[in-house]
Structures are given as C-alpha cells and as structure tokens.
Amino acid sequence: MSDLSDLKTTPLTDWHQAHGGKMVPYAGYAMPVQYEGVLAEHAAVREHVGLFDITHMGEIYVSGPGAEAWLDTLITNRIAGAALGKITYTAMCKEDGGVLDDMLIYHLADEHWLVVCNAANHAKISAWLTDHCPPEGVTLNDASFDTALIAVQGPDSRELVCRLGILDGMAAKVEGLDFYNCFTIDGPGGQWIISRTGYTGEHGYEVYLPNADALAAWEELMATGADLGVSPIGLAARDTLRFEVCYCLYGHELGEDITPLEAGIGWAMRMKKPTFTGKEFLAAQKAAGVPRKLICLEVTGRGIARQGAKVLHDGQEVGEVTSGTFSPTLKKALALALVQSDVPEGELVVDVRGRAIDCKTVAFPFLSARTKGDPRAERTLP
Amino acid sequence: MVPDDRKYTQEHEWVQMEGDIGTVGVTDFAANELGDVVFVELPEVGSEFSQGDTVGTIESVKAVADLFLPISGEVVEINETVVDSPELVNSEPLDDGWLFKVKLSEVEEMDKLMDATAYGELTGG
Numbered sequence: 405m406s407d408l409s410d411l412k413t414t415p416l417t418d419w420h421q422a423h424g425g426k427m428v429p430y431a432g433y434a435m436p437v438q439y440e441g442v443l444a445e446h447a448a449v450r451e452h453v454g455l456f457d458i459t460h461m462g463e464i465y466v467s468g469p470g471a472e473a474w475l476d477t478l479i480t481n482r483i484a485g486a487a488l489g490k491i492t493y494t495a496m497c498k499e500d501g502g503v504l505d506d507m508l509i510y511h512l513a514d515e516h517w518l519v520v521c522n523a524a525n526h527a528k529i530s531a532w533l534t535d536h537c538p539p540e541g542v543t544l545n546d547a548s549f550d551t552a553l554i555a556v557q558g559p560d561s562r563e564l565v566c567r568l569g570i571l572d573g574m575a576a577k578v579e580g581l582d583f584y585n586c587f588t589i590d591g592p593g594g595q596w597i598i599s600r601t602g603y604t605g606e607h608g609y610e611v612y613l614p615n616a617d618a619l620a621a622w623e624e625l626m627a628t629g630a631d632l633g634v635s636p637i638g639l640a641a642r643d644t645l646r647f648e649v650c651y652c653l654y655g656h657e658l659g660e661d662i663t664p665l666e667a668g669i670g671w672a673m674r675m676k677k678p679t680f681t682g683k684e685f686l687a688a689q690k691a692a693g694v695p696r697k698l699i700c701l702e703v704t705g706r707g708i709a710r711q712g713a714k715v716l717h718d719g720q721e722v723g724e725v726t727s728g729t730f731s732p733t734l735k736k737a738l739a740l741a742l743v744q745s746d747v748p749e750g751e752l753v754v755d756v757r758g759r760a761i762d763c764k765t766v767a768f769p770f771l772s773a774r775t776k777g778d779p780r781a782e783r784t785l786p
Numbered sequence: 787m788v789p790d791d792r793k794y795t796q797e798h799e800w801v802q803m804e805g806d807i808g809t810v811g812v813t814d815f816a817a818n819e820l821g822d823v824v825f826v827e828l829p830e831v832g833s834e835f836s837q838g839d840t841v842g843t844i845e846s847v848k849a850v851a852d853l854f855l856p857i858s859g860e861v862v863e864i865n866e867t868v869v870d871s872p873e874l875v876n877s878e879p880l881d882d883g884w885l886f887k888v889k890l891s892e893v894e895e896m897d898k899l900m901d902a903t904a905y906g907e908l909t910g911g
Contacts, residue, residue, distance in 0.1 A: 441876075442847045443822040640821065640848050708825050708845050729847055730824035737825070757843075757850075 408434040414459035415552050415618035423636060430639060431523035433460040438638035445641035446732040449604050453558035454637035455625055461553050462526030463612065464519045464533065465545040471515045474539055478532075478681055479509070480664055482674040486511045491584040491601060494672050495664045496529065497682030501689060502660035503667065505529050506652060508601060510586055518597070518612075522654050536681075552618035556625065557608035557645075559779035560632040565609045567628040568621065570596065578609075583776045593617040603642065605649030605771060607779035647727050650700065650740060650769035656711060656726045657698060657740060665689055666696045666742065668768075696723065697745045700768045701752065703728075703737035705761035709754040715741045716753040716760070723747065725754060731770060738770050739763070788813075789880060793896055794905035795856045800880065801888075801899060808857055808896070811884040812844065812875060815909045820846040823875040828853075828864040828886050835859070837895055842885070844875065857895045859888040 408427055411434040421427060425436030436457065438445060448454045466475055476484050481494035490511045496504045505525040510518035521529040530546055538544060556565050566575045570591055577587065578598065586599040593614035602608030613621055626634060643653070652658045657667050663686060664673055674680075675687055689695075703709050713725040723743030731738045739754065749765045774781050788794070792802035798816035801808040817823070829841040835855045842853035864886040868874045874883040890896070900908065 437848070438821060441822050443824075644847060706825075706827065708850075710850070730845070732847070 412460075412549075414457055415615045416457045416459065416622055419619060419622060420457065420636070425636070425638065428639070431460055431526075433523065435460060436636070436638040438640045439636050442638070442640040442644060443732050445635055445637045446644050448633065448635040449558045449606055449637055449641065449645055450733055451559070452633035452635070453556060453560040453564050453629060454604075454635050454641070455622065455629075456555040456557065456637050456642055457553075457622070458555050458610070458642075459552045459615075459618070460523035462519075462521040462523060462529060462546075462548045463551045463553075464521070464530060465547060466517045466519055466533070466538070466542065467515060467545065468538075468542040469515055470539045471517055471542045474542055475509065475517060475519070476677060477679055478536060479507075480673040480680060480682065480686070481509075482677055483509050483511065483517065488513065489585050489587055491586055491599060493584070493669075495658070495669060496532070497664065497680075497686070498660065499682055499685060501663040501665075501682045501685040503654070503658045503662060503664060504532060504660065505654060506658055506669070506672075510597065510599070512586075512588060512597070525654060550615055552613050552615050554611045554613070554618065554622060554625070555602055555604075555608060556611065557602045557604040557637075558606050559774070560629075560634075561606070561608045562779065564625060564629045564632055564634060565598070565611070568624060570621075571598070591617045602775065603651055604645040605651070605769075605773035605775065606645075607774060643727075644729060644732055647729060647738075647740070648731050648733055648769070648771040649773045653727060657742070662696075662742065663689060663694070665694045666698065668698045694745055696742050697747075698726070699741050699743055699747070700766045700770060701725075701728075701739040701741055701754070701763045702766045703739065703754065703761060703763045704751075705763070707754075707756045707759065707761045708737040709739040709741075709756055709761065709763065713739070714755040715743050715747075715763075716755060717743075717747050722752075733771055738766075788902040788906040788909075790902035793856075793899035793901060794908075795854070795899055796908070797854050797856075798909075799854065799856050801856045801896065803890075803896065806890050806893060807862065808859070808888045808890055809884050810856060810886055810888060812853075812879055813905070813909075814879050816851070817876050817879040817883070820844065820849055820851060820875075822847050823872045826868055826872045826875065826885070828869060829855075829861045831861055831864055833861050834891075835861070837892070844872075844885075853885065855888065856899060857888060857890050858892045859890045861886055862889045863887040
C-alpha cells in the first residue's frame with residue numbers, strides 16, 4: 405500500500421475510509437477507487453443512482469469586464485453569446501494544436517465565468533491563464549481548494565437531487581434544468597451550483613458547494629436515497645462509465661500531443677472565431693487532413709486490450725489503444741484507439757503483451773448516452 | 787483467516803496437495819487486491835513448466851496480474867468453469883475459483899512455500 409499521508413484530502417475523505425473506500429493516489433489527492441466493487445458500482449449508476457466525490461477537479465473563477473472576450477481567445481469553443489446558466493465544453497490548446505486540457509466553462513453572471521478543469525491539469529491551467537495576462541479588470545480566483553464537488557448520476561438522479569433540503573420547493577426548477585445548464589443557490593456555507601452535467605452518459609447532476617457544506621450534503625443524499633439504491637462510486641467505475649459512452653479522458657484520448665480534431669472533439673471548435681490559441685495550426689490540419697483518428701474496437705479474440713497496446717493492420721503498426729477494458733454493461737472487451745486516418749473499417753489486430761489478438765472496428769459510441777430526454781430510455785445496443 | 791490445509795507463495799497463490807497433484811489458485815488477499823476479475827487466461831493442459839514460470843494472466847477491470855507456477859510440473863487440468871465465469875475468483879478464490887492442477891515433478895519444492903501462519907503474517911493478518 406502506497407503512503408497516502410502526503411496527499412490532499414477532501415471533506416469526504418474520512419467518510420470514504422469509514423465506508424470501505426479503497427483509497428489511491430490520484431492527481432495529488434487520496435481518492436476512493438472503489439467501495440464494494442467496480443462492477444456493482446457501475447451497474448448502480450446505469451440502473452439507479454450513484455454519488456461521486458470529484459472534489460479534486462479544479463475550479464477557477466474568471467471575472468470582470470472583458471473576461472468573456474479574453475477567455476474566448478484561449479479556448480477552442482465559443483462562450484460569447486452563451487445564455488446565463490449555460491455551460492460550454494471546450495478544449496484549451498497550445499499554439500501547436502495539442503490539448504492542454506478539456507474543461508467546462510460556466511456562465512454564472514454577466515462577465516462572471518467558472519472554468520472547471522481536470523485535477524491533473526489544474527496547476528498547468530492555472531499557470532496558463534495567469535501567463536496569458538488577463539486584461540486589466542479581469543481577475544482570476546482559484547477556488548479549487550475551497551470547493552467540493554459531488555456528482556449525482558443515474559436514472560434516479562433527478563429524484564434524489566430534488567430530495568436535498570436546500571432544494572425544497574424547487575423541484576420544478578430542477579426538472580426544468582436542461583443538459584449543460586446550471587443554477588446557483590445560497591447554502592449554509594456559501595454559494596452552491598446545481599449543474600446538469602456529468603461524465604457517465606446517464607442523466608445526472610454535479611453539485612458544487614463549499615467544503616463546509618459537503619459532508620452534510622453527501623450524508624443527506626446517502627440517507628434520503630436509500631430507497632432508490634444510492635451507492636457511493638469510486639474512480640474505477642467513473643472510468644468504465646465514461647469509457648462505454650466514449651467520453652474522452654485527458655491522458656488517454658486527449659493530451660498535449662493530440663489535437664481536438666484527432667480526438668474527435670472537433671465539434672467543440674469554432675473556426676469562425678477571429679482568433680484562439682492553436683487556431684492557425686488546427687485550421688491547417690483540418691485543411692490538409694487529420695493524420696490520426698479515434699476509433700472504437702471490439703476485441704473478438706480472447707483478451708483485454710488496454711492503454712498502450714499497439715494496433716496493427718496487415719502486420720503494420722498503425723496506432724495504439726488509448727483506453728481499453730472489459731465493458732461491464734456490454735460484457736465484452738472494448739477499446740478506443742488512436743490510429744492513422746487511413747486505417748479502414750473492419751478487422752484489425754492488437755498486440756496484448758506480445759500476443760496478437762483479433763479485434764474489429766465498431767460504431768461510435770459503444771453505448772448511447774441517456775443524458776437528455778427519458779433517463780430510462782431503452783438503449784440501442786450494438 | 788488463512789486456511790492451514792494448503793501452502794502459499796509470495797505472489798499470493800495457494801497450492802493444495804492431493805497425492806502428487808497440486809491444485810493452484812489465488813488467495814483471498816489477491817482477489818481483493820485485484821477487484822472484480824473479468825478475464826482469466828490459463829495454461830494448456832499437458833504443458834510443462836518450472837517453478838516461477840509465468841503460465842497465465844488474471845485480469846480485473848482495472849488491472850492485469852501474471853499467474854506464476856508455484857511448483858514445477860505438468861498442467862493436468864484447468865478449471866474451465868472459471869474461464870467462463872471469472873467472477874468465481876472473487877467469490878470463491880479458495881474453492882470453486884481454483885485455476886489449474888499440476889502434477890508435481892519436484893515434490894520437495896512444496897517445502898519452500900509458506901505455511902498459513904507465514905502467509906498470514908505477510909498479508910498482515
């Protein structure tokens with residue numbers, strides 16, 4: 405067991421440890437990788453509702469006149485024109501088109517934005533924002549270490565969130581919250597944000613709240629959700645859940661050596677914006693043809709292809725697996741792979757620790773998301 | 787509780803002897819550490835190995851672990867049930883989750899394996 409004592413904690417760390425959470429180091433934090441087991445936790449989110457402590461995420465407020473225009477020069481997507489309460493998914497790129505991070509940007513009030521970045525990239529993004537000289541009047545307020553974040557995900561998440569005492573009488577407001585929208589509310593320790601977002605492919609919410617309010621909220625959700633079958637969910641199931649619906653994970657499908665076009669998040673780029681960091685390179689790459697593409701693979705032979713496994717076509721190495729595991733929902737070994745753009749659909753081979761295993765390309769995504777519409781909609785299984 | 791009817795290895799495998807046939811599996815500790823097992827690759831029946839050889843893999847959702855041969859010999863039987871139902875490694879690691887049987891070629895190798903007390907100490911109780 406590695407030493408966890410030097411790692412950062414969250415307001416929920418003691419709770420996790422007291423409830424069977426197996427703690428592991430993750431982006432400088434001690435975080436629960438699982439409680440009762442990844443398969444059971446995965447199923448709980450797909451079928452009922454689960455709670456995730458994702459307090460490790462970075463939260464940076466960007467505020468003041470000119471904040472919107474300045475942020476828009478740094479991100480691939482566009483926030484100008486976003487309605488109040490709207491959330492925008494975007495990449496932040498280097499000049500060479502490589503992705504520094506993917507993130508959410510919340511429009512909380514006029515010229516008041518919240519940037520939510522990955523924990524592993526928090527220091528980098530914080531420095532990148534500072535180094536890109538916010539204009540006079542624009543302030544950066546890094547609230548990461550004061551802000552807790554609880555994700556409530558699964559078909560019963562709306563029912564559960566509505567049971568929070570703080571949202572008493574606000575069921576209609578919660579029900580009216582469209583995907584990628586949020587509202588704020590005053591809690592005992594300060595402002596909360598109720599956000600209709602998530603990383604599981606299920607109907608869900610992410611609740612930002614002051615550290616001081618986090619434990620009580622978590623315990624309230626666990627207690628009031630008992631009849632819904634609410635479960636705490638670790639990082640392992642967070643990964644398998646996002647993997648099945650093919651959401652990119654930084655360090656896997658995204659990185660400084662991968663462009664948004666290659667990772668398949670070109671939809672989060674606005675090439676008509678006058679300028680943004682990386683635009684010239686990305687425009688040229690789009691025009692010349694993207695060298696690599698992300699593909700979905702089903703392992704048809706016996707084995708599991710994981711990150712780093714080489715992908716071969718006609719005996720030639722054509723790329724590698726970025727994420728791969730056994731899919732708990734589809735009950736087979738699946739993989740995402742970044743390969744040369746000219747790789748045809750059909751049968752390929754993956755090298756799993758020296759063993760050639762057959763696989764084939766399948767449609768994207770492996771499993772369709774139910775983030776919009778009926779949370780219990782029948783899934784179209786491939 | 788570590789049962790004292792078998793011997794153990796540093797790699798968290800167990801061997802239970804019956805005549806000159808040793809049944810091999812992984813321990814409760816290993817099963818817990820791995821998490822939900824979803825794939826097991828076992829050696830071919832009839833193949834011969836030396837003590838310490840890598841003879842297969844056991845994979846959970848998150849991790850891959852090699853299977854080592856705890857004692858030299860010939861693989862005489864594999865647990866086909868566990869190949870089809872890898873979750874047995876988690877639910878019954880010491881019983882129905884056994885992995886394969888080996889006909890020992892060097893019976894004295896058993897003496898070098900840990901007894902239950904030593905293994906219990908290794909895994910902290």
